[in-house]
Amino acid sequence: MLALRNVTYSYPLQIQRERPVLDDISLELPPGKVLCVAGNNGSGKSTLAQLCAGLLLPSSGSLELEGRRITRKSDFLELRRKMGILFQSPEDQLFAESVFKDVSFGPKNLGLKGDSLEKRVRKACEMVGLPLNLYGGKSPFSLSEGEKRRVALAGILAMEPQILILDEPFIGLDFEGRKLLESALEAFMRQGTASIILFTHELAHCWKLATDFAFLSGGKIAAFEKGDINLLRDMDFSSLSMNLPQWAVLARKLSNMGAKINNPESPRDLALALISIKESSGGK
Amino acid sequence: MNSPPSRGKIEIENVSYAYPQEVKPALSDINFTFEAGAFYCILGKNGSGKSTLLRCINALVIPDKGKISICEFDTSDEKTITQARKSVSMVFQNPQTQLIAPTVEEEVAFGPENLGLEAREIAERVEEALHLTGTKHLSNRPTECLSLGEKQLVAMAGVLAMRPAFLLSDESTSMLDSGSRARILNLFAKLRESRIGVVHVTHFVEEAIKADKVLILEEGRLVKSGNPQETLGNPEEVAKFGIEPLPVTLIARELQLLGYSLGNAPLQPDDLILWTL
Numbered sequence: 001m002l003a004l005r006n007v008t009y010s011y012p013l014q015i016q017r018e019r020p021v022l023d024d025i026s027l028e029l030p031p032g033k034v035l036c037v038a039g040n041n042g043s044g045k046s047t048l049a050q051l052c053a054g055l056l057l058p059s060s061g062s063l064e065l066e067g068r069r070i071t072r073k074s075d076f077l078e079l080r081r082k083m084g085i086l087f088q089s090p091e092d093q094l095f096a097e098s099v100f101k102d103v104s105f106g107p108k109n110l111g112l113k114g115d116s117l118e119k120r121v122r123k124a125c126e127m128v129g130l131p132l133n134l135y136g137g138k139s140p141f142s143l144s145e146g147e148k149r150r151v152a153l154a155g156i157l158a159m160e161p162q163i164l165i166l167d168e169p170f171i172g173l174d175f176e177g178r179k180l181l182e183s184a185l186e187a188f189m190r191q192g193t194a195s196i197i198l199f200t201h202e203l204a205h206c207w208k209l210a211t212d213f214a215f216l217s218g219g220k221i222a223a224f225e226k227g228d229i230n231l232l233r234d235m236d237f238s239s240l241s242m243n244l245p246q247w248a249v250l251a252r253k254l255s256n257m258g259a260k261i262n263n264p265e266s267p268r269d270l271a272l273a274l275i276s277i278k279e280s281s282g283g284k
Numbered sequence: 285m286n287s288p289p290s291r292g293k294i295e296i297e298n299v300s301y302a303y304p305q306e307v308k309p310a311l312s313d314i315n316f317t318f319e320a321g322a323f324y325c326i327l328g329k330n331g332s333g334k335s336t337l338l339r340c341i342n343a344l345v346i347p348d349k350g351k352i353s354i355c356e357f358d359t360s361d362e363k364t365i366t367q368a369r370k371s372v373s374m375v376f377q378n379p380q381t382q383l384i385a386p387t388v389e390e391e392v393a394f395g396p397e398n399l400g401l402e403a404r405e406i407a408e409r410v411e412e413a414l415h416l417t418g419t420k421h422l423s424n425r426p427t428e429c430l431s432l433g434e435k436q437l438v439a440m441a442g443v444l445a446m447r448p449a450f451l452l453s454d455e456s457t458s459m460l461d462s463g464s465r466a467r468i469l470n471l472f473a474k475l476r477e478s479r480i481g482v483v484h485v486t487h488f489v490e491e492a493i494k495a496d497k498v499l500i501l502e503e504g505r506l507v508k509s510g511n512p513q514e515t516l517g518n519p520e521e522v523a524k525f526g527i528e529p530l531p532v533t534l535i536a537r538e539l540q541l542l543g544y545s546l547g548n549a550p551l552q553p554d555d556l557i558l559w560t561l
């Protein structure tokens with residue numbers, strides 16, 4: 001399990017600003033959890049992502065893996081082995097001259113070679129919808145932005161990490177790409193021992209996957225289980241910088257008008273709710 | 285916002301383009317006219333040619349075939365390319381590649397300074413652009429010390445300060461929180477009043493509801509264009525182009541299957557609520 005204990009962070013250049021970006025944050029990520037974190041632009045999500053990955057060091061407080069404080073170089077190496085991080089900007093992690101070489105860099109470092117390396121790379125590329133026969137030889141830098149993001153993701157999935165830190169992973173992906181990513185992450189979670197921290201502004205993209213939500217604001221974090229909230233009744237995601245998809249907006253309005261809705265994501269259920277309102281109001 | 289000097293159209297005629305060493309064209313035989321002061325949204329899958337089309341309009345890429353003229357300036361003619369470039373201004377897909385000045389304020393002033401404007405005018409424009417994008421609180425910050433969403437907003441401010449005839453936006457709302465996204469979308473709609481045309485690329489189909497016209501690209505071709513009702517109203521067709529159908533259109537489809545008729549294709553939740561009344 002990954003944990004942050006009382007972590008505070010200020011950037012070195014952050015001179016005139018009164019409070020640290022992250023202020024005394026504690027967080028636990030047990031296996032099986034998908035924690036979705038939202039927050040305004042500049043609230044500290046990417047900073048938190050880099051702290052979780054050991055890429056930034058807390059100004060105070062600590063990072064723990066399996067109950068052990070991460071301090072020595074060997075602890076950091078273990079963290080790197082277990083964790084994959086996807087940066088908000090995919091360019092930050094692409095470097096090789098071909099997609100195949102880029103995706104195989106990680107697994108190669110883990111000691112894979114020959115057929116097993118090729119198989120691992122092939123599987124990861126297929127998971128993100130970039131078949132090797134079409135994309136393997138291309139330069140990642142000649143791809144469209146959405147395609148680049150998928151290459152970066154394949155590179156991470158090919159390492160078969162235990163913990164994924166994903167900073168806005170759905171940005172730039174088209175409809176098919178988002179569905180592919182969602183099912184790849186579902187498959188990843190089926191391992192049972194895996195966990196994910198996902199930073200996003202889009203409720204639609206993380207609603208199915210999330211087990212927990214957290215909101216970052218004023219350097220503080222507030223987390224709660226998805227089961228503890230009733231989307232239709234008490235959730236005001238918009239004031240928490242999440243974009244509500246149309247189905248959620250409509251479901252909330254209809255439920256305020258007295259309709260019963262089983263599954264707010266189902267077009268059929270929402271259609272039935274609309275009909276029940278129309279008929280009860282006497283119009284047809 | 286004052287009107288920019290030249291109020292022309294962007295005319296795209298039979299445009300095709302393939303990147304060097306690529307066999308597959310990134311754009312095939314595109315024809316379209318962007319009118320002054322209107323708001324356009326471009327949708328399409330990854331790799332369908334959206335960014336390439338914007339690069340052509342921005343004269344960063346010159347088509348292999350066909351012709352693009354911007355406010356009557358031909359982008360393939362060396363004598364007019366500079367004028368063409370001056371009429372459009374682009375917010376790039378990756379904000380990392382856009383910001384160059386040391387601080388936010390200097391970044392936003394950079395464009396107007398290059399236009400050779402007077403100091404007072406520059407200061408006015410910077411102030412206005414920071415205000416419109418909600419980035420005033422960042423004005424003294426170093427640009428390299430911004431979050432990516434903040435960079436996106438600052439890049440937008442820089443482009444607004446140029447007051448181009450056309451503002452090109454390549455997925456420039458992709459990282460914005462809900463408040464900033466709503467602000468920028470309202471701004472795009474309001475720029476009509478200043479006769480500034482907007483060409484906005486996005487994967488968030490809901491952003492296209494406010495557009496005057498929506499363009500759909502598929503494998504480098506312009507496969508559909510029209511008002512939001514015409515282009516987004518049919519969820520099966522939208523999905524066929526690899527675009528996420530609006531949930532409201534899926535719900536409307538269910539209502540039809542259940543025997544109810546809705547008249548004009550609803551696109552927003554309130555359209556459906558109104559139907560129940």
Ligand SMILES: Nc1ncnc2c1ncn2[C@@H]1O[C@H](COP(=O)(O)OP(=O)(O)OP(=O)(O)O)[C@@H](O)[C@H]1O
Nearest residue numbers: 011041042043044045046047429430431432433434
């Ligand atoms: N290198 C840096 N030096 C100083 N301050 C920084 C640096 N990087 C980011 N900041 C500031 O720290 C705060 C948090 O930034 P961070 O990138 O973590 O935000 P975020 O929540 O990821 O935002 P976004 O949604 O825009 O990606 C912001 O105020 C940002 O301007």
Ligand SMILES: Nc1ncnc2c1ncn2[C@@H]1O[C@H](COP(=O)(O)OP(=O)(O)O)[C@@H](O)[C@H]1O
Nearest residue numbers: 142143144303310329330331332333334335336
């Ligand atoms: N610099 C480049 N060199 C070669 N091919 C490119 C380059 N940029 C984009 N492409 C290719 O051109 C096609 C269109 O890309 P692009 O316009 O970026 O798509 P979109 O913006 O719609 O995702 C894609 O097949 C992409 O891989």
Ligand SMILES: [Mg+2]
Nearest residue numbers: 045046088432
């Ligand atoms: Mg960020």
Ligand SMILES: [Mg+2]
Nearest residue numbers: 144145334335
């Ligand atoms: Mg693009």
